[in-house]
Amino acid sequence: MSELTRIPAPDGVFPAAQYSHVVMATGRLVAIAGQVALDEDGKLVGEGDPEAQARQVFENLRRCLAAAGATFDDVVKLTFFVTDMAHLPAIRTARSEHIPDNRLPAASAVQVSALVRPEFLLEVEVFAVVGT
Numbered sequence: 001m002s003e004l005t006r007i008p009a010p011d012g013v014f015p016a017a018q019y020s021h022v023v024m025a026t027g028r029l030v031a032i033a034g035q036v037a038l039d040e041d042g043k044l045v046g047e048g049d050p051e052a053q054a055r056q057v058f059e060n061l062r063r064c065l066a067a068a069g070a071t072f073d074d075v076v077k078l079t080f081f082v083t084d085m086a087h088l089p090a091i092r093t094a095r096s097e098h099i100p101d102n103r104l105p106a107a108s109a110v111q112v113s114a115l116v117r118p119e120f121l122l123e124v125e126v127f128a129v130v131g132t
Helices: 049-066 086-096
Strands: 005-008 022-026 028-035 075-083 106-111 123-131
Touching: 022 075, 022 123, 028 049, 049 086, 075 086, 086 106, 086 123
Parallel strands: 075 106
Antiparallel strands: 005 022, 028 123, 075 123
8 A cells, every 4th residue: 555645734725625635645656547437338327317427437446446456545636527516416425435534535626518428427537556
């Protein structure tokens, strides 16, 4: 496991409720491409349902991390791409099933006009650091 230091709120920076402002790590960088709500057969999970899509996305991320010898404990940065900011609570619910509040990584949320297919409501990419 990598050595991670999280700084939720550096001096003079307003504290964030849903992420850490700074995450420092030593080890091997793992970049996971943005994941969407496709199951292992390439079928959409949760058409029109941001919570179901978010759960599938985090399951895909879990599998990708495992393939790299990593877990959600190694995640240092999440980027959420959403077609509507109203989907963020669903993403946070799915995230909390994998990452406890006391180990939140750095994060960014970006609203986009569209993703690669119109039925996708969200996409999440990850950076993790494994080992030393």
